[in-house]
Amino acid sequence: MVGTSRSWRPPVGESLLASARGVALALLSIVISLLLFLLVLVSLTLMIVGLGILTTPLVLGMVRAHANQRRVLAVEWAGVPIPSPYRPEPEERRGGFVGVVERNSYLLKDPATWRDIVWLLVDAIVGFTTALLSFAILAYGIEGVCMMFGLWEYMGDRYWYGFIHIDGYDSAVKATVLGAVLVIFSLYTNRLPFMMHFMIARVLIGPSRGAQLAQRVEQLYETRHDAVDSSAAELRRIERDLHDGAQARLVAMGMSLGTVEALMERDPAKAKEILMQARSSSAEALTELRDLVRGIHPPVLAERGLGDATKALALRMQIPVTVDVELPGRFDEPVEAAAYFAVSEVLTNAAKHSGAEQVWLDIHYSAAAGGMLRMAVTDNGRGGADLNRGTGMKGIQRRLGALDGVLAVSSPAGGPTLVTMEIPCRLTQRAPQRG
Template sequence: MSIEKDSGGIGTRARAVGLAALRGLGLALVTLPGAVVGLVLALVSLALVPLGIGLITTPWVLTGVRVLADWRRVLAAQWGGVRIPSAYRPVAKDANPWTRTFGMLRDPATWRDLRWLPVDMTAGFVTALSAAVVVLYPLEGLAVAAGLWRPLSSSGGYWYGFVRVADQGSALAAGALGLALLALAPLAPRLLSAHFRLTRTVLGAGQGELAERVRVLTESRRDAVDTSAAELRRIERDLHDGAQARLVAMGMDLGTIEVLLDKDPEQAKKLLAQARQSSVDALTELRDLVRGIHPPVLAERGLGDAVRALALRMPVPTEVNVDLPVRADAPVESAAYFAVSEALTNAVKHAGADRIWIDLHHVREREGAGMLRITVTDNGRGGAVAGAGSGLAGVERRLGTFDGVLAVSSPAGGPTMVTMEIPCV
């Protein structure tokens, strides 16, 4: 029984060593050309930014580098058990080239990627290749001893390590050296793991960036709390000045009706009609208030139908295009709904638009992750900015709670395009 267990354990270790060698060889073959091409393209594209050409090419090049880095993160988790979080700041892909380019360049993760490329083509290449060499090179020595030396030494000699192979005797010496070097083969998984740990060291977020991330999240949470408190005060004010006042007046009318019912039936009928109208008005105000808190159609039918219902109430023609295969989380849907509502209000009140287009779709980026992307376009006068005090600034704060991003393209004379992205599963 113990012999069977030992043989099984040896077989498992041998498979792990062989797999690490093949993976290291594959990584080495991809690492060097991939990193070189990525770094050269990035440097050339960045150099062309002052000429304007780089504004077009840089987002595409940096996106390609991110894809390469994310692919390495996946391999690090699957092959080495090393988890490297991907923490890129979202940038609206439908924004203008200037916004996209400098949005990506302001992201510290972008510069981590660019620092990683030269490290990957040097130390990363060496560690990946070493995982293959410690297994394949000893096997080459054994193959030389088995007869491979004949075709290899046909030109007058062949060096294996420090052994010059020219005949069978020297080939056996090379085989003995290969057998000795085979003792290093178990290092292959460790060398492959060292490659991925090196990748994590360069691609992983630093303490300064983590502190900045905590600061941003703290501000977003404070903004969310302030927004919630303001919303509660608004609800309290609307209830006090609207539905509550109408209900109080209706109660007083009913008391008067009770007194007049026998004395002056005609006046009582008039007050009844007035009380009935007050109840209708109070119900309407309560429905509007509930719709402002969380529209029933949003809870029942989802974001797409809720935005369509919102578009039907707009005073200008509004087209809605929805491509959402599944529903997002309720908080994300709520944030997106009110962000669209604010963008539509701005288009009607401030832009003077007479036509609006809304596009909602889900963009899948990686396994289990993606973006809810919303675009609101109008043909108004343009000039919209997401500055302090504007409605779009409130939208930006609302989206920031969910790590979302807002991009505004609004040249003078229009059109205005407001693009919103919210990370969601």
């Protein structure tokens, strides 16, 4: 009964925070969005006399910065992701007036620019209303609660609170009851208009279906291209390892055996010594071949699955790794291989570069939304990891990208570092029930 009663308590802290943030959003909408919309209209009008060619890129740049700020707030304040829909800008830009004209043309040809302009007007009206509504209902309710405490005396005989005419203490008490109902109602519901504000923004400044398809095609092209490059690089690595390792040892063994054959009758002791060396070389060649095969596809991964393979991997690390794995079964071989080697690379980076004393590895699977395999590696090291530095993280991105997976890194200076990896996939084999 205690747990049930608590579930009915209004989330006061979240509601008050939503109201305060709603006021901030309302100010951004009515001031910044409306001002930028007017500046865009003026700048586009000045295109007629040529002056707009110089002002439009600057104004549209401010519009994009404003829209990007709203995308950040949507994620941080409401957990509503709004992907960026803008086309990639040309890598090479010319300077001077020609460069300004080219940038102006690029911005005006991007459909996302015109969607941003429409959003500015909608945000100044509808966005302002939905953002302020979270605060307005709560404030209006508090006003009603204050009526019976003497506020009604300052409102005059013609004041109406909702449908209640305030003309004395009795009507002020009724207004207080109505105000209390509105306060309780707002504490439970004032996040709804707050969320609606960001949902409207996602419809207008998020990528359209056509833009999503274009981005998807571009992403698929890049990931498939990277996958081909990675496969070619992997084949070259295997060839190099075989040539420099096992093949060289096998050639040396053949030469040694030829020498043994020549010395067998003349110098048996020397032949026996060379034969022992050849035997040792054969053992080393076998070890190198096993390591090479393990690097291509670890036997424990094929036999026991991703969970046991990552646990075995964690045991071989130089620093302690706490493993939390909850997997309901097996996945396709490419998925398990990509996940295993991605975890291996992240753990190796943590051991080599982070200066961490402890690493935590979490692997879980969610069947929602078609299925998602999630892996998280956290260390208590010095932080400062960057996706744009080094080739290790880029290699992981390419490996996961070939399966539509994603990689995210959070590594502030001083730590901790959190590396999150996700691969969309489905179970191919469920784990047997125990007990």
